[in-house]
Amino acid sequence: QWIISELNTLIKVVDDAYADYEPTKATRAISDFVQENLSNWYVRLCRRRFWKGEYAQDKIAAYQTLYTCLLTISKLSAPVAPFFMDKLYRDLTQATQSEKYDSVHLAEFPKFVENFVNKSLESKMQKAQTISSLVLSLRKKEMIKVRQPLQKVMIPILDENQRIEIEAVSDLIKAEVNVKEIVLLDDASGILVKQIKPNFKTLGPRFGKDMGLISKKIQEFAPEQINQLDSLGFLSIDISGNTITLSQDDVEISSQDIEGWLVANSNGITVALDITITEELKQEGIARELVNRIQNIRKDSGFEVTDKIKVHLQKNESLEKAVKANEDYIKSETLTETLFFEENVNHGIEIEFDDIKTKITITK
Numbered sequence: 001q002w003i004i005s006e007l008n009t010l011i012k013v014v015d016d017a018y019a020d021y022e023p024t025k026a027t028r029a030i031s032d033f034v035q036e037n038l039s040n041w042y043v044r045l046c047r048r049r050f051w052k053g054e055y056a057q058d059k060i061a062a063y064q065t066l067y068t069c070l071l072t073i074s075k076l077s078a079p080v081a082p083f084f085m086d087k088l089y090r091d092l093t094q095a096t097q098s099e100k101y102d103s104v105h106l107a108e109f110p111k112f113v114e115n116f117v118n119k120s121l122e123s124k125m126q127k128a129q130t131i132s133s134l135v136l137s138l139r140k141k142e143m144i145k146v147r148q149p150l151q152k153v154m155i156p157i158l159d160e161n162q163r164i165e166i167e168a169v170s171d172l173i174k175a176e177v178n179v180k181e182i183v184l185l186d187d188a189s190g191i192l193v194k195q196i197k198p199n200f201k202t203l204g205p206r207f208g209k210d211m212g213l214i215s216k217k218i219q220e221f222a223p224e225q226i227n228q229l230d231s232l233g234f235l236s237i238d239i240s241g242n243t244i245t246l247s248q249d250d251v252e253i254s255s256q257d258i259e260g261w262l263v264a265n266s267n268g269i270t271v272a273l274d275i276t277i278t279e280e281l282k283q284e285g286i287a288r289e290l291v292n293r294i295q296n297i298r299k300d301s302g303f304e305v306t307d308k309i310k311v312h313l314q315k316n317e318s319l320e321k322a323v324k325a326n327e328d329y330i331k332s333e334t335l336t337e338t339l340f341f342e343e344n345v346n347h348g349i350e351i352e353f354d355d356i357k358t359k360i361t362i363t364k
Contacts, residue, residue, distance in 0.1 A: 006125075008117050011112045023079070135271055141262065148288075197218070198219070261274055284325070291329075309334065314358045
């Protein structure tokens, strides 16, 4: 539903841009949709739906939705990329006979269907994307791999609507950034300390010679004033007997890191990531790394995705502890029937990650 809603929003944007003779606006919108929404989110998050299980309703729906998106993109892009999009269109339609036209340039241009647009769902997914991007950026900053689970993310909530929207996509966010829990805070003033500084690029043109007084006033703001400006988007202050209204564009608000946590904010959302890695979390991270290595070896060995396997690992104390604590997860993810540790694995494949080095053999 979400990707079809975004697709219909795109149809309207592109159609309006072509009508106004603005091909650059149209192509940028198409590029953003294909790279971010379709490729980076829909296809990546649906990988399990594409390959796991029987060719039943859910898998068929996933493929048909992707097909609809690609077919529509071929038509939307045809005016600016005529040859490639014609090839894409013919590849899509000749295999299925879904349309009778010999060329994309003879096909009907996509029509915007208002009933397919769900702005509430788009807003929820936008928050999921923003929060996920923030958490992933903090992981990268601290060089913590995504396969390493973390315990908690704290998010201050500005209003009840934001709470409802984030709760609706919380499971998606947790899976995307690999954290165990999301804690939504009604009042984060005692936990997250916000900083503020003037944005001279906007203050200068607006206030001219008074900019110095205003910037000094901004730097003296109390935490309550910063929170009000951040949550409401504006704040009225008194300067030399005159009342002026500041907007979020007039300032730069950031949050300080706190001990054991990293903090980031964007688009009115602040996240605080707990970067403490317990022994239990470390073991689960090792198990996830092992699953990745087994899946890669399965693929390189030419196994079918449905093939059951036997795994033999050379003994390694840290790896054994992690496998014992997460054995059911490892077996279900890799379709492993039996998993053994041995003193020596002859002719095995060497695998290495974190501080673990061992050998592995995989057989059907």
